Amino acid sequence: MKIYSRLDALLRASGISGRENVTREKASELIAPFVDEIRTDVMGNLIALRRARVSGEEKGASVMLCAHMDEIGFLVTFIEDSGYIRVSAVGGIHATAAAYTNVVSNKGVAGLVAVSEDKKGEIKVEDLYIDIGAKNKKDAERKVAIGDWFVLTPSLKKLMGKRVCGRPLDDRIGCAIMIETAELLSDFENKGDIYYVFSVQEEVGCRGASPAAFGIAPEYSICFDVTGTGDALGAAPMACSVGGGAAVKIKDRSDICHEQVVAALCDIAEREGIKYQREVLTYGGTDTSVMQLVGRGSRAGAISIPTRNIHSGVELCDIGDAEASVLLAAAFVKSL
Amino acid sequence: MNINRNELKNFIFSLCSTMSVSGFETRADAQLEALARDGFDAYECDRVGNHIFVKKCGKENAPKILIDAHFDEIGFVVTEVCDGGFLRICTMGGSDPAILQASEVIIYGKERIRGVVTSLPPHLRADKDDKSLPEIKELLVDTGYSKAELERIVTVGTPVGFAEGFCELLGDRIAGRSFDDKACGAAAFWAVKNTPAEKLAGDVYVLFSAYEETSRLGGVSAAAFGLLPDYAMITDVNLARVPDTKKYETVEIGKGVSIAVSAATCVPLTRATEELCKRCGIAHSMVAAPASTGTNSPSVNFTADGIPTVDIGLPLINMHTYSEIISLDDVEALCSLISEFVCDEDIAKEFSRAREEEWSVLK
Numbered sequence: 001m002k003i004y005s006r007l008d009a010l011l012r013a014s015g016i017s018g019r020e021n022v023t024r025e026k027a028s029e030l031i032a033p034f035v036d037e038i039r040t041d042v043m044g045n046l047i048a049l050r051r052a053r054v055s056g057e058e059k060g061a062s063v064m065l066c067a068h069m070d071e072i073g074f075l076v077t078f079i080e081d082s083g084y085i086r087v088s089a090v091g092g093i094h095a096t097a098a099a100y101t102n103v104v105s106n107k108g109v110a111g112l113v114a115v116s117e118d119k120k121g122e123i124k125v126e127d128l129y130i131d132i133g134a135k136n137k138k139d140a141e142r143k144v145a146i147g148d149w150f151v152l153t154p155s156l157k158k159l160m161g162k163r164v165c166g167r168p169l170d171d172r173i174g175c176a177i178m179i180e181t182a183e184l185l186s187d188f189e190n191k192g193d194i195y196y197v198f199s200v201q202e203e204v205g206c207r208g209a210s211p212a213a214f215g216i217a218p219e220y221s222i223c224f225d226v227t228g229t230g231d232a233l234g235a236a237p238m239a240c241s242v243g244g245g246a247a248v249k250i251k252d253r254s255d256i257c258h259e260q261v262v263a264a265l266c267d268i269a270e271r272e273g274i275k276y277q278r279e280v281l282t283y284g285g286t287d288t289s290v291m292q293l294v295g296r297g298s299r300a301g302a303i304s305i306p307t308r309n310i311h312s313g314v315e316l317c318d319i320g321d322a323e324a325s326v327l328l329a330a331a332f333v334k335s336l
Numbered sequence: 337m338n339i340n341r342n343e344l345k346n347f348i349f350s351l352c353s354t355m356s357v358s359g360f361e362t363r364a365d366a367q368l369e370a371l372a373r374d375g376f377d378a379y380e381c382d383r384v385g386n387h388i389f390v391k392k393c394g395k396e397n398a399p400k401i402l403i404d405a406h407f408d409e410i411g412f413v414v415t416e417v418c419d420g421g422f423l424r425i426c427t428m429g430g431s432d433p434a435i436l437q438a439s440e441v442i443i444y445g446k447e448r449i450r451g452v453v454t455s456l457p458p459h460l461r462a463d464k465d466d467k468s469l470p471e472i473k474e475l476l477v478d479t480g481y482s483k484a485e486l487e488r489i490v491t492v493g494t495p496v497g498f499a500e501g502f503c504e505l506l507g508d509r510i511a512g513r514s515f516d517d518k519a520c521g522a523a524a525f526w527a528v529k530n531t532p533a534e535k536l537a538g539d540v541y542v543l544f545s546a547y548e549e550t551s552r553l554g555g556v557s558a559a560a561f562g563l564l565p566d567y568a569m570i571t572d573v574n575l576a577r578v579p580d581t582k583k584y585e586t587v588e589i590g591k592g593v594s595i596a597v598s599a600a601t602c603v604p605l606t607r608a609t610e611e612l613c614k615r616c617g618i619a620h621s622m623v624a625a626p627a628s629t630g631t632n633s634p635s636v637n638f639t640a641d642g643i644p645t646v647d648i649g650l651p652l653i654n655m656h657t658y659s660e661i662i663s664l665d666d667v668e669a670l671c672s673l674i675s676e677f678v679c680d681e682d683i684a685k686e687f688s689r690a691r692e693e694e695w696s697v698l699k
Contacts, residue, residue, distance in 0.1 A: 219383065236473065237415065237416055237424055237473065238415065238416075239415060239416045239417075239492045250359075250413065250492065250493035251359060251413060251428070251493075251550075254551075255551065256358060256359025256428065256547065256550055256551075257359070258362075258383075258384075258385065259359065259360055259362055259363070259385075260362065262493065277492075278491055278492035278493045279492070280413055280414075280415045280426060280492055280493055282415070282426045282473075289551070292384060292558075293384065293547075293551065293553050293554075293555065293557055293558050294558070295558065295561055295562075296382070296383065296558050296559075296561055296562035297382065297383045297384035297386075297555070297557075297558030297559075297561075297562070298383050298384075299383050299384075
């Protein structure tokens with residue numbers, strides 16, 4: 001599989017929630033060889049469709065696979081006379097993780113995240129500002145305007161074994177898995193329509209997947225996203241670990257997956273010998289929640305990729321888990 | 337309507353004994369389908385896990401009337417199988433931590449087994465004056481099994497519910513688990529089943545909806561969108577008054593149903609329902625639920641192009657515990673109201689979608 005190279009290409013195409021156009025172009029280019037049609041809806045969701053290979057009575061259930069392509073970041077709100085840039089968080093910025101790291105703007109301007117020097121105790125997002133090396137406000141305004149955005153500088157590094165680290169794995173790893181799944185299914189005689197949706201604005205409240213799922217009205221839906229683990233030092237107890245296999249979601253704070261979808265995913269994994277684990281996340285949320293309930297609803301499930309240090313510049317996951325996720329997703333779609 | 341109280345009470349106990357922890361509602365589909373054969377024309381468990389019972393009136397172009405009660409109940413799921421036969425669990429919906437310690441639970445794995453939530457006696461607490469309650473993640477379920485035996489029966493994700501157990505108190509009161517909201521479900525099912533089809537003002541859809549306790553929208557939103565009823569009644573339990581509770585936040589138990597006056601429900605349908613209660617002598621009280629009802633009502637009222645919705649409450653004491661208390665007088669009032677509501681031709685006429693769109697022409 002080419003998960004690593006696809007992930008590498010996708011995570012360098014930055015796009016915060018609401019500004020996903022560069023990411024969308026990259027995702028579109030990568031999935032195009034494996035689908036019949038591609039369109040972008042009014043929200044900016046990229047919807048790729050592989051049509052059913054049969055028609056009429058024989059036609060089977062439709063399925064929507066979904067991974068979000070937006071990432072968290074900073075939106076420029078104000079430029080100080082000194083040339084420092086004030087920002088507002090888009091999505092769940094982890095202030096401690098963002099402090100003292102490199103950032104880059106949508107126009108390619110490099111900067112760093114500094115912390116107010118009089119700050120004592122826990123760092124909050126309001127204490128952060130961006131320094132692009134400008135001499136003063138006028139100098140800064142040559143490179144940055146109100147409404148521009150910054151992200152922590154994208155990176156991807158190989159660690160020991162099949163582990164990789166960088167950002168944003170959340171959720172370009174899901175996007176890479178979906179593209180890989182599309183390749184695996186590109187010679188399959190599918191009975192139902194298969195939709196691959198790269199959703200927008202997940203990090204600000206699952207706003208993109210909702211209208212996409214409403215328009216598609218699939219019978220089944222599967223979300224690919226990162227999940228927390230219980231295997232880091234000091235982590236809350238959770239029976240989910242990096243390298244433990246694809247995580248079949250049972251619940252998180254935003255949704256409880258359809259019991260039959262959970263059972264089907266686990267049965268398939270057992271039968272096909274795909275490494276998997278059962279995931280109960282007591283916090284967090286994914287696009288699964290909106291795909292499940294929008295319109296007439298769908299039988300919704302999720303395959304998660306166990307990830308450490310989520311929303312930091314050093315998110316860590318195991319490519320082996322991602323490969324297992326691809327095999328599981330493809331086998332599930334074939335079973336419909 | 338003519339109500340056999342004993343029969344109704346036993347039906348409530350039976351329905352409330354059924355496991356329906358939020359997210360696991362579909363496990364009851366065979367049982368509910370069998371139930372539907374007597375008195376209903378059709379049954380469906382939809383994609384989301386909502387159970388829908390249909391009773392047709394036999395008339396053409398009849399309006400669709402939705403009566404909703406959520407079928408899911410609060411409970412837990414297993415998050416980890418631990419050494420020594422203990423289970424770690426997390427909540428599905430809002431359980432009060434004050435009642436968890438030492439409570440008896442049922443674990444719905446490959447087999448149904450019993451367990452007890454752990455409790456640390458005051459004698460053993462490090463700080464004997466510490467009156468704070470432990471969080472659920474600090475508690476375990478003790479099953480008495482070995483870890484190996486337990487792993488055969490239970491996995492991460494297995495649902496856990498409070499043990500069943502019902503008790504008849506003095507007068508018209510009964511106590512037990514998950515009356516929230518299956519007591520309303522039982523009333524809705526029972527009332528529609530026992531109302532003759534030829535009397536119905538429209539086709540009636542009794543909805544046992546999923547995910548009310550755990551999702552902001554609730555499974556009801558998908559069902560309401562799919563069915564597109566002409567108008568709807570949401571039935572859910574309401575906080576009943578006990579000594580020391582604030583009067584303006586609670587309703588009186590044993591004095592009939594409550595009707596919510598809220599910005600999140602349909603004002604004309606609420607007024608029509610109040611009139612109906614007065615006309616038929618059904619005990620009721622009006623309660624204010626200013627911005628929202630805290631029930632499925634907003635999810636239905638604001639679905640599609642809007643579905644006129646009225647919110648009806650059944651007073652309940654000890655909400656979200658295994659000893660919820662309700663009044664059978666109130667349940668009977670609810671049954672009567674539902675039966676009158678689905679037969680009322682005036683409401684059907686006023687709220688039917690089939691009526692002409694009435695635009696005001698501005699010159």
